[in-house]
Each structure stands twice: as C-alpha cells, then as structure tokens.
Amino acid sequence: MSKKSTKSKESMAETFPDFIDERIEQLKSLFPEVVSEGKVDFEELRQSLGEIVDDRSERYSFTWAGKKDAIRLLQTPSRATLVPVPEESVNFDSTSNLFVEGDNLEVLKLLYKSYARRVKMIYIDPPYNTGNDFVYRDNFTDPLDTYLEITGQKDSNGNHLSSNTETNGRYHSAWLNMMYPRLFVARQLLREDGVIFVSIDDNEVHNLRMLMNEIFGEENFLAEFVWEGALKNDSRFVSVSHDYIICYAKNIDHLRGNESRWRIRKEGIDVIYSKAEALCKEFGDDYERISTKLKEWFGQLNKNEPAWQHRHYNRVDENGVYFAGDISWPGGGGPNYEICHPHTGKPVKVPARGWVYSKKERLLEMISDDRVEFGPDESSVPKLKRYLHETEGQVLPSVIYKDRRASTKRLRNLFQTNVFKNPKDEEILVKFIEATTNEKDIILDFFAGSGTTAQAVLELNREDGGNRQFIMVQLPEPTKDKSPAKKAGFDTIADIGKERIRRVIAKMNEEQNGELSRNDRNGPEDLGFKVFKLAESNFRQWTGVEEQDIDLYIQTMELFIDPLLPDWKPENVRYEVARQEGYSLNATIEEITSITSNTIHRVTDAEKDQFFYISLDPEFDLQTVKALELEQGLKRDDLLIVRDVALTASLANNILQYCRLKTI
Numbered sequence: 247m248s249k250k251s252t253k254s255k256e257s258m259a260e261t262f263p264d265f266i267d268e269r270i271e272q273l274k275s276l277f278p279e280v281v282s283e284g285k286v287d288f289e290e291l292r293q294s295l296g297e298i299v300d301d302r303s304e305r306y307s308f309t310w311a312g313k314k315d316a317i318r319l320l321q322t323p324s325r326a327t328l329v330p331v332p333e334e335s336v337n338f339d340s341t342s343n344l345f346v347e348g349d350n351l352e353v354l355k356l357l358y359k360s361y362a363r364r365v366k367m368i369y370i371d372p373p374y375n376t377g378n379d380f381v382y383r384d385n386f387t388d389p390l391d392t393y394l395e396i397t398g399q400k401d402s403n404g405n406h407l408s409s410n411t412e413t414n415g416r417y418h419s420a421w422l423n424m425m426y427p428r429l430f431v432a433r434q435l436l437r438e439d440g441v442i443f444v445s446i447d448d449n450e451v452h453n454l455r456m457l458m459n460e461i462f463g464e465e466n467f468l469a470e471f472v473w474e475g476a477l478k479n480d481s482r483f484v485s486v487s488h489d490y491i492i493c494y495a496k497n498i499d500h501l502r503g504n505e506s507r508w509r510i511r512k513e514g515i516d517v518i519y520s521k522a523e524a525l526c527k528e529f530g531d532d533y534e535r536i537s538t539k540l541k542e543w544f545g546q547l548n549k550n551e552p553a554w555q556h557r558h559y560n561r562v563d564e565n566g567v568y569f570a571g572d573i574s575w576p577g578g579g580g581p582n583y584e585i586c587h588p589h590t591g592k593p594v595k596v597p598a599r600g601w602v603y604s605k606k607e608r609l610l611e612m613i614s615d616d617r618v619e620f621g622p623d624e625s626s627v628p629k630l631k632r633y634l635h636e637t638e639g640q641v642l643p644s645v646i647y648k649d650r651r652a653s654t655k656r657l658r659n660l661f662q663t664n665v666f667k668n669p670k671d672e673e674i675l676v677k678f679i680e681a682t683t684n685e686k687d688i689i690l691d692f693f694a695g696s697g698t699t700a701q702a703v704l705e706l707n708r709e710d711g712g713n714r715q716f717i718m719v720q721l722p723e724p725t726k727d728k729s730p731a732k733k734a735g736f737d738t739i740a741d742i743g744k745e746r747i748r749r750v751i752a753k754m755n756e757e758q759n760g761e762l763s764r765n766d767r768n769g770p771e772d773l774g775f776k777v778f779k780l781a782e783s784n785f786r787q788w789t790g791v792e793e794q795d796i797d798l799y800i801q802t803m804e805l806f807i808d809p810l811l812p813d814w815k816p817e818n819v820r821y822e823v824a825r826q827e828g829y830s831l832n833a834t835i836e837e838i839t840s841i842t843s844n845t846i847h848r849v850t851d852a853e854k855d856q857f858f859y860i861s862l863d864p865e866f867d868l869q870t871v872k873a874l875e876l877e878q879g880l881k882r883d884d885l886l887i888v889r890d891v892a893l894t895a896s897l898a899n900n901i902l903q904y905c906r907l908k909t910i
Contacts, residue, residue, distance in 0.1 A: 255898050255907040258823065258887060268588040271471050308456045311419040313426070320427035324355040327822040328778040328831065329815075334744060336751055337774025342832050343700070344717045345742045345747065348780025350692040353475035353719045354431040356780075359828045361618040361717075365435045366687035367679060368442040368701050373422040375449050406460045411445050421450055422457060428692065429461050435690065441468065442493045445670065451490050462494040469493045469642070474676070491678075505837075510637030510677045514552025518559060518634065522567050536562045544899045559634045562617070564834075570619045570629030585609060587624040594624045602630065642681050648674055657696065659849040660749050666729040675702035676709075685712035694718035697743035701750045704773070708754060713769055716742060747775055778831060783812040784822050787908075809910065816862050823860060823887060823910070824849045824863055840877060843867040848878070858885035862910075866892040871904045880905055 267284075271292075274281040280291040328346060332338040333344075346353050432442060441464070446454050451470075459467070471491040495501050501508075521543055525536045537560060544557040558569040574580060580600020583594045603609045610628070612618050619629040653671035658664050679689060679702055691699035703716040722738040725731040736742045751773045786809050808818065817835075824833050829851040837847050838859075844867055849856040859874060866888050874880040882905060890909035893901075901907050 252702045254903065255893075255909055257890070258826065258908050259910045280767070289889060307345060308460055310422050312423045313419075314728070316423040316426040316756060317689040319351070319423075320430055320456055324352050325783055326352050326780050327354060327783045327818065328353070328356055328659045328825065329781045329818045330821055331777040331779055334777040335775060336618070336748055337772075338776050341772055341774030341776055342713075342715045343703075343772060343775035344715075344778065344831055345694070345697075345700070345740075345744055345775050346717070346719045346745040346778045346780070346831075347722050348721045349742075351428050351431070352780055354435070354692060355829075356825065357717070358431060358434060360825055360830045361435050361688070361690075364688055365690045365717075366437055366440050366684070367682045368432055368436065368440070368591060368690045368692075368856075369445075369675060370432075370443070370691055370693045370843070371531060371695060371698075372447040372693045373427060374449075375418070379732060405904060406474075412687060414495055418450070422453055425454070426461070427455060428535050429457065429566070432690070433461055433496060436496040438497045441501075442494050442496075443471075443678055443746075445473075445489060446492060447489045448486065451492070452494055458494050462496070466495045466498045466878070467493075467497055468498070469644055471642075471644055471646055473646045473650075474646065474657075475648065486797055498503075508681045509641055510681045512552075512556060512640055514554070514556060515634060517551075521553075522562055526562070531564065533561075540567075544812060556634070559630075565616070565631075565635040568631045569634075571632045573588070573597060573602050573628055573630040575602055575888075578605070578684050581606075585613075585628070587620055588613070589620075590624050592624040594620065595627050597627050599861065642677065653698075657746070659748065660753075661734065663730045663734050665734055665736055666739075667831065668698045670698040672698050672702040672705065675699055676706045679703060679706050679714070680710070683714055685710070685714065688715045690717045690719075690721035692717075694720040694743050694835040695739060697746040697750075700735065700743070700747045704747075704750055704754065707771065716775075718747075718775075744775075744777060776831065781818075782811075784811055784819045786811060808889070810889070818861055819910075820847060820849065824851075827852075827858065827885075829856070830854070838878070841870055841873045843873065844870040846870055846874070858887060862889060864889065864892055866897065866898055868897060875904055882906075 249395075270281060270286060274288065280294055281288050326348070328348070330338070335341070346357075362788075366763060377519075389605050401634065421886060429442075429444075436442065444454060444458070455467075455470075459875050471493065473489045473491060475487055490646070498666050513733050522536070522540060529535050540562060541560045544554065544560055547554040547557070557566050562571055578599040580597070580602065581604050582596055582600050583606045585596075585601075585606075586592060587594050601609055603612070609618070609904065615868075617631050619631055620626075621628070648667065648671055650671065653669050654664075655666075655672070656672075657666060657669045683689060685707075689699065689703050694700070697718060697720075700716045700718050703714050706712060707714055720740040720743050722740040724738055725736055731742060738743065741847035756771055780826070808851055821831075824835070825831070827849075829849060830853055832853065833849055833851040835847050835849050844861045844863050846859055846861045848859055859878075859880075861870065871880065871886065873888075880886075885906045886901065886906060886907045889910065893909065898907060898909075
C-alpha cells in the first residue's frame with residue numbers, strides 16, 4: 247500500500263472566541279479595501295463610507311464608567327473548562343438537556359464554539375439591581391479567579407458575592423458592566439431568526455433598552471411586555487405591581503414573513519372542548535340544547551378560570567364550538583344587497599354598516615357552507631359563525647395579567663417549603679417558547695435561578711410532542727444562612743435549580759407511568775438533563791515569567807512538554823478536547839473495546855454529523871491506527887488526537903499516512 251502525504255501534525259490549542267477577529271472578517275467581506283495584514287485602516291474606511299461617518303465631537307452615544315473594561319473582559323479568553331457530573335444528572339447518557347453550574351460569562355465563552363448561531367430563543371431573568379440582588383462582580387484581570395474563590399475551589403480571604411448599593415459611585419455602571427459582555431456573547435449564540443427575552447423592572451429598564459439597542463440594534467426591537475402581577479403594599483407613593491420583559495430579534499429581517507408563527511394557543515380552550523364533547527355524548531345532535539347547557543356551564547365558571555375568558559364561544563353545531571359574530575362592514579359604508587332567509591324566503595334585515603363581504607357571491611358561498619347563523623325569521627340580522635378551532639391561536643399580548651403568587655405557590659408545593667423567592671411563572675414562559683420555537687429548537691437561560699425555564703420546556707414538549715432542548719446556566723450562589731432553602735439542605739441556588747428539574751421529571755414520569763405521553767411524538771420524550779460544572783482547565787496556562795531569568799524560563803518551558811496538569815482526569819480531558827473542537831456537550835464518547843493496543847475512544851457529535859478518535863495513553867502504537875482503518879474504516883480526512891509525549895517524529899509521520907493528526 248502506497249500512501250504519500252505532505253500533511254503535518256497539528257497541535258491542540260484552545261480556540262477561544264475572538265470577537266474582534268470575527269468582526270474584522272465581516273468588515274473585510276464588506277470592505278476588503280480597508281483591511282490589510284489583519285489591521286483596519288480607519289482612514290480608508292472613512293473614505294469608503296463617505297458622508298455616512300458621524301465625526302462630530304458631540305453626537306448621540308451610550309457610554310458609562312468602566313465600559314472599556316467590560317469590553318476587555320469580553321475579549322479575555324477563558325482558562326476554564328466544563329466537567330461532567332453524571333451523579334447529579336438524570337439520564338446522562340441519553341438526554342440532550344443541559345444544566346451548567348458556573349459563572350455565566352465564563353460558561354457562555356466556553357459554549358461559543360459549540361453553540362454559536364444555534365440557539366433559537368433566550369430567556370433571562372438577571373439581577374434587577376435593587377440593591378441586594380447583585381451577586382456578579384467580575385474580575386477584569388482574572389475572571390476565573392473570582393469564581394474559583396466563590397465556589398471554594400481556591401482559598402479566599404473574603405466572600406466575593408456582594409450587593410450593589412446606591413452608595414456605590416458606579417451603581418448603574420456596575421450593572422451595565424456585568425450585563426454588557428454577557429448579552430454580547432448571547433447574541434453570537436442566537437440563530438439569525440433567534441430572539442431574546444430579558445426580564446427587568448423600573449430600576450434598570452431604561453439602561454437595558456439602551457444596552458440592547460447597542461448590542462442588538464435598535465431596528466431589532468420587537469416588544470416591551472408589561473407583566474402585571476399582584477398589588478404591592480410596601481411602596482410609599484405608588485403600588486408598583488408590574489415588571490417588564492424586553493424582547494429583541496437577532497435579525498428582524500429573518501422573522502418577516504413568519505409573523506403568523508408568533509401565535510399561542512388560547513388558554514382554557516381544551517377545557518371547553520372537553521365540556522362540549524361530553525354534552526354531545528349526552529344529547530346527541532340536539533345542538534340547541536347542547537348550546538343552552540354550554541351557556542349555563544360558562545355562567546357557573548369562576549371569572550379567574552381561563553375558559554371563562556372565551557365564554558362567547560357558547561354555540562355548537564356539527565362543525566364544532568363557535569360564537570355568532572358580527573357580519574357587518576367595519577367602520578360602516580359596506581355593500582347593501584338582498585339576502586333571503588333560508589326558511590321564510592323573505593329578505594333579511596341588512597346590517598346598519600352594510601355586509602362584511604363586498605361581493606354577494608362570497609356571502610352566498612358562506613351561507614352554503616353553513617357558516618352563517620340566521621334568526622327565527624327575516625326580522626333579525628344574520629350572524630357569522632366563528633369557530634373556536636379556527637381561532638385557537640392569538641398573537642402574544644404585550645400586557646400579561648398573571649398573579650405572581652400562583653407560581654410561588656406551585657413551587658412551594660413542589661418542594662413543600664419556600665426554597666426560592668419570587669420565581670418566574672413557567673406558564674408564561676411556556677407561551678413565549680411556544681410562540682417563538684419549533685419542536686427541535688434550543689432554548690438558553692443563563693440566569694437560570696430556580697430552573698423555571700427548564701420546567702417550561704419540559705411541559706411544552708409534553709403538551710405538543712416537541713423535542714426542544716434546554717441549556718440552563720446558574721452561578722452556585724450560596725443560599726442565605728437560616729433561610730428555608732438552607733434548612734432544606736440546599737447550599738446554593740444552583741442546587742435548587744437542579745432539584746426542581748429532577749422533581750418535575752419525577753412528577754411527569756409518575757403521571758405517565760413511564761410511558762410516552764403522545765403517539766405522534768417524533769422520537770422518545772426527553773425527561774433528563776446533563777450536569778456540567780465550571781472548573782480550571784486540564785491544560786497548563788502560560789502566564790509568562792516575571793523575572794528575567796533564563797534558567798527559570800527554561801524550567802517553565804519544560805513544564806509544557808506535557809501540557810496536561812498533574813491531576814488531570816481522562817474523562818474530563820476528552821470532554822474538554824471535544825469542546826475545543828467545537829463539539830456540543832451532547833457529543834457521545836465511546837471506548838472502542840475491540841482495540842487493545844491502546845485505549846482509544848470515538849467522540850461523535852450527531853447534531854453536527856462529525857466525529858474524531860482520541861487516545862490519552864502515554865505511548866501510542868501504530869497498530870492502533872491500522873486497527874482503526876480495518877475495523878472502523880479510518881480515512882485520510884478523519885481526525886486522530888493523541889498526546890505529543892506519546893509520539894516520536896517517525897511515528898507521527900507514519901500516522902499521517904492514514905489520517906489527520908493533532909497532538910496534545
């Protein structure tokens with residue numbers, strides 16, 4: 247066998263998101279003349295843009311103290327990794343859902359290469375900056391250090407979790423510095439047709455709008471929802487009983503033409519259907535009696551029940567539940583033609599505003615299809631039948647009326663104690679997810695809190711047979727001493743979130759007795775989640791040599807002959823390498839047990855249809871490559887990753903005759 251190759255081995259090196267380089271590439275594609283040797287010639291760019299450039303000394307802009315530091319923090323590479331924790335997971339080997347415990351900025355950076363432009367919808371409920379809820383204090387010099395100290399992975403002289411009181415000279419700036427890099431990376435994770443929802447209140451809603459305009463573009467603003475809740479009696483002047491949810495698109499042009507997709511099922515209609523079906527079974531085709539009984543049933547409902555809101559759907563015929571609606575021309579001045587009553591044969595009374603249809607033929611067609619309801623004689627104006635099954639969907643309303651105490655009560659019932667204060671309402675989030683995603687989309691929440699978004703995804707998947715995936719990210723923020731959560735055994739907010747998901751899954755399994763909830767589901771129901779935790783990388787990090795000492799420099803360089811740290815674990819390294827290669831955290835890692843010359847694993851990302859082989863043995867045998875070719879069909883373009891210390895130059899060259907080679 248003759249195999250010649252000019253390929254050379256590649257060195258495994260972490261590729262962090264370099265947002266500056268990405269933007270330069272985008273600029274280069276639009277204005278190739280302004281980029282030279284990776285640098286932007288701003289004078290050339292100015293000339294290319296002509297009069298569009300605003301170079302006035304006083305111009306509209308949004309800035310704050312520390313903004314440059316926030317941008318530098320965004321550009322700082324993460325030196326962390328994500329390690330799997332199967333023992334805290336549910337169905338780790340089969341689930342696609344993720345719960346990542348760690349500082350969300352570090353986690354977002356680590357997710358970037360695997361999930362860039364893949365997330366369909368983001369919902370976050372960040373700190374509102376009320377003075378006691380601000381627990382993110384970023385370290386611009388070493389972002390990971392603060393997190394490691396918070397979680398006890400490093401010694402610390404103090405607790406870095408802190409409040410952001412109004413006495414702080416940079417009260418609003420501190421909040422903006424925290425939000426800016428996180429929102430920036432979040433935008434990179436969204437698909438072009440993706441959307442983001444951000445909960446907020448009066449403290450920072452004005453700054454959030456400005457910040458979102460800068461990051462997402464003012465033209466991509468979609469809505470500012472008002473979430474009306476219970477009245478508060480703790481205000482001195484006005485009882486503020488609402489919050490906001492700001493919604494932006496990644497690119498609104500990619501949503502145009504799909505506006506009809508942004509519809510949600512009307513709450514309570516399933517109950518109406520069930521009642522109508524029961525009445526039909528009881529009274530057969532006596533639709534007048536059925537309609538009378540349906541009206542009586544609506545009258546007995548509590549006004550707070552969702553079905554009561556649709557009480558005008560109180561008529562039934564062989565085509566379903568409907569209400570008899572207006573048949574006149576909107577605004578008046580409609581056509582005035584003659585229509586005869588089907589029983590008396592005499593012309594019926596014409597609506598004062600004229601008929602809704604400009605052409606008589608169209609109205610006659612509707613009458614022929616039994617879509618018009620006539621009175622007992624010609625003296626009354628006919629009505630248009632509007633069926634419930636044709637109007638199940640409604641556009642998302644901008645004002646949400648929902649008593650927040652209900653969600654608190656449901657969470658309390660789930661845990662049998664008050665483990666979390668003011669959780670978001672999973673029923674509201676179900677509506678947002680339903681309106682903006684399809685059955686296989688990814689939903690991200692990187693301020694996961696008690697895990698409300700995860701529950702909403704699981705419940706919607708059960709309702710409509712979808713297979714949406716969630717990615718939850720939560721800082722392991724300590725619960726307060728003597729709090730109900732601490733007394734219940736939850737040391738961190740992340741612990742509460744994970745346990746909530748476990749309990750929701752257990753409840754759903756119990757409800758279905760372990761069986762699938764729908765026969766038309768596209769694949770099995772995913773009732774599980776993988777847990778990953780933020781930790782220091784398994785690889786040595788080059789920090790330089792402070793002293794100008796050649797011997798010290800040589801000693802430091804020698805440490806990098808094998809870049810793996812002394813306490814590295816094979817499973818964690820395999821996951822870290824997979825993520826560095828851009829594989830999702832749902833990639834499968836399987837040992838090829840038939841090969842005995844080396845311990846070798848195949849890493850497969852089915853979502854991206856790609857795979858590679860990896861061996862972490864200190865010595866590597868060429869027979870392993872030959873066995874891979876024979877048993878696994880190894881090809882020249884397939885990737886094999888091994889440790890550099892396991893190879894000689896001759897062995898590396900021989901391997902390159904069979905496949906691509908990267909070394910650690």
